[in-house]
Amino acid sequence: MPTLFGPYTSFSKQYLQTHAIPDAHPTDIFALAVTPSQVLSASGSSNIRIYSTKGQIIHADTPEDEHPYPLVQTLEKVHPLGCHHICTSLDGRTAASAGFGGELNIWTCSEEGSWTLKGTITPEPKKAGEHWALALSENGQYLACTTHDGRINVYDTSTISSEGKAEKITQYETKGSLGMSVDLSSNGSMTASGHQNGSIYIFNNTTSRMAHSLSGLIKPVRSVRFSPACRYLAAAGDARIIALYDTQSGEQIANLTGHASWIMSVDWNWSGEYLLSGGYDGKAKIWSVERRECVATQTESEKCLWTVKWLPKAASARNETFVTAGAGKGLAFYREASGT
């Protein structure tokens, strides 16, 4: 513990790149989603690729497996114009992906870990491509989806029909600015959205009303994430700061500064102690939420990191792992070095 009079010690952590999958896709990787045993990657190409994270060696000091993250499935030609968002439910059984053509695909995972298409929600011809960012509820029943004109549509994925329709159970209206990011709290009680014009909203899913309109970022909000215990909301984007809000009071409780460029993606670790963020300049940062400071920075290249994700903590894992992807077209896995 640093004292008031003692020398200031900065608590830093060390992460090592443990594995890389170069050229996982032929184009930019725009989104990653994780389940307890897999990583799903979506890109400008028409395929979704799935890598297994099971059976990897957990301790950094033991020898590496040659293929710790093997490719286990490729969903071929599922988004003809490319795929911009993908998300999974917490239980890892459902996934949703959104394509540049405006189509939404809903996927289910078998016990063996193989994905099949459950159904497609096709846009009405006149409003082609209006869906943008996605989030699934804990068990995958509800899919929240932002639109170009600022709405958040919530679909019941259990009602999906072969004609490409699903029942819309709620529609949240905002001021008409593109919804760039969306999240559902793990307890299912709240929806949050971040918009092009800097607005951030929290909605109460029970009453279907807006609970908070959060101020503070002004510039496009590219990522919003609820903490695992649903107490905080992290929001980040072109303002180059990560803003933390108390989800009950709506008050802004912290600003994490240090990114020199746009922040494209943020993610909480399983315990809510750390935040991971990825920037347009290719830098990934790990933040201690308690200390309100950056504890590690990773620079692989100067290429944009469209997406960064912690892998869910496996029961036996001692050191946490995260994965980054973006304009570099590959996946990079990092693990906290032992003994820090």
Place this chain on the structure above:
Amino acid sequence: MPYDTKTNIAGEIPNSVQEKIGLIFQGLNRDLLEQRDGLALTLRTRTRQASSSSHENGNARDVKFRRLCFPGRGVEDAWRFTVVLRMLELVHEALSTGKTLSKRDIYYRDPALFGSQTHVDRYIDDIAFTFDVPRSALNVTAVAKGLILGAVTFCRRDGSNANAAVDREGVLVPPLSELLSVSMKAVKWVLVIEKEASFRSLASSNFWDRLSTEGVLLTGKGYPDIATRALLRFLSEPSPQNGFASPPVYGLVDFDPDGLAILATYKHGSFALAHENSSLQVPQLKWLGLRSEHILMESDDPHASQGLMMLTPRDRGKARKMLERSVPGSISGALEADSEEWRGALQVMLMLNVKAELQLLDAQSGGVSELLESYLAMQSRYTASLTRNLHVDSP
């Protein structure tokens, strides 16, 4: 009037427009320091015939004065004040750096503020009228299709010659039917520029002073006409008429769906009609900029961030249609690699939800010339290394 255009603080009479603008800003600065209520500028405007508010200017026959206040009575007032102030700033910048701006240039430096070209045209004339100088004295020119400038000499069918290097403003693209041949021995590269404004700013830069003997600049002013495309093909495709020259061709367009569509027009015509356009295509055209990596996200410079705009619903719709038209497999083999780069750019644009005009580079130090020069240097190093490798054994 909160400021006095007649004398400055030292009592001297300002003689240049630059000084006059300086005085206006001094005046505003003083008002701010003395915490007066509101700021104001006065413009001398020409009365317009068939003016909608003719009863107001009935007694001022030729000239009326218009007071622009900030914050003023409403959003309109504040906007008007801001527009004029921003234009004065740009004119001042043009005068102090000795660069010439076109009206279109001014508009593109801050399209979000100006809203439309007509506003810029009107206020620039009013500003010139206020200072009682011709518009050219503000270093602002009007915009005239297809211009070419550089080290080429056209030989016409009637026997006359025309050198495209004589006038820095460039010469109008000659119709191909009039040309017998073109001499381009000195030409090392051809640069195609989307907009006339950028063409002009490049033509008046130091960069062009150094490289005018080895390069050609060409603009089709937006979507190019057939004559411009035909000429570009004529210059870049080896034939007896152009001395079997095949200089590399680079393209500089806006980072928006239209910019990419314009680039594709030069390269392939339209994707849909690619097979019919083979006589106008320039498939070797390389996309120099503006690319997403040229957009400085780190920058706190307000000028740089002002150049960035969000995509409109029309832009997003256009980008999506362009993606649909270039689905892999729908295009023949040779275009496949091109369309991949092109699709990637469109997707990134949609993801960022950002577009940027070429003029963004003008606001950055070095601008277009630095980008081009570093690219040309890289190319020549590459060529040199190839040549060296061929002579690996020589001492």
